[in-house]
Every structure is written in C-alpha cells, then in structure tokens.
Amino acid sequence: MSALKKKVSKESSTDYLVLGERKWVALAIEYLLWPRETPSGYPFVLPYFEIMNRVLEISGLIKRIVRWNADHYLVVHAVLDFSEKLKRLTATQELQVQYYHIKKIYRWFEDARKVLGVSRHLSGNG
Secondary structure, eight states: OOOHHHHHOOOOSSSOOOOOHHHHHHHHHHHHHHGSSSSOTTSSSSHHHHHHHHHHHHHHHHHHHHHHHHHHHHHHHHHHHHHHHHHHHHOHHHHHHHHHHHHHHHHHHHHHHHTTOOOOOOOOOO
C-alpha cells in the first residue's frame, strides 16, 4: 500500500478530477495505515482490527467511485489499483472469519467495560 501511495503522489495530471481521485487514494491509504503507527493499548485498541474496519469502510467508497467513473467513461488507474488491493485483502474466507471472531470479542470487551464503568484509559489508581 505504501508503494501505491508514493506512486500516486508523484503522478500528475491536467484533469482535476483525476488528480483529485489520486489524492483521495493517497489519503485513504494514509487513513488505513494510521492505526499501525499508534500504540495499541491492548485489549481495547487492536490496530489490525481497526485497519480491517477501515478497509471495509473504504471498500464501499471505492466501489462507488469505480462505478461512477465507469458510468462517465473515466479510467483512473490509481483508483483501480487501490480497489484491487482492497479486494485481495478481504477476499480470503479465513481472514473474514477471524475478523468476525475478533469483532464479537471486541464487542464483548466494550460491553463489559460499560457495565463495569471503566474507561478505555487505565489510571494509576487501580
């Protein structure tokens, strides 16, 4: 993904729509990878779980952009490359099963945290 971001950032175009979509791809990649760059705070913040949530969120947006582009006879290779990478990330059944298991467990942690009245941030007083 980082290589695609670098490639997209270097490309230029005279078409503002194409340029805008390329910049959107670069920002979307940055948005996806950001959780890896912050401390995890386990068990309440799981970076790769958050990345997967973001992948699923952006997958819906990228499908809409690809569809709109196709309806308007527009091809933006950066958008298509990004779409393919996202499809490959979410294509495996094993990954999907593991993601939904983690999603259930995460929901349980959140429910338990609310019932116990504790915040996500641990304090020094136990």
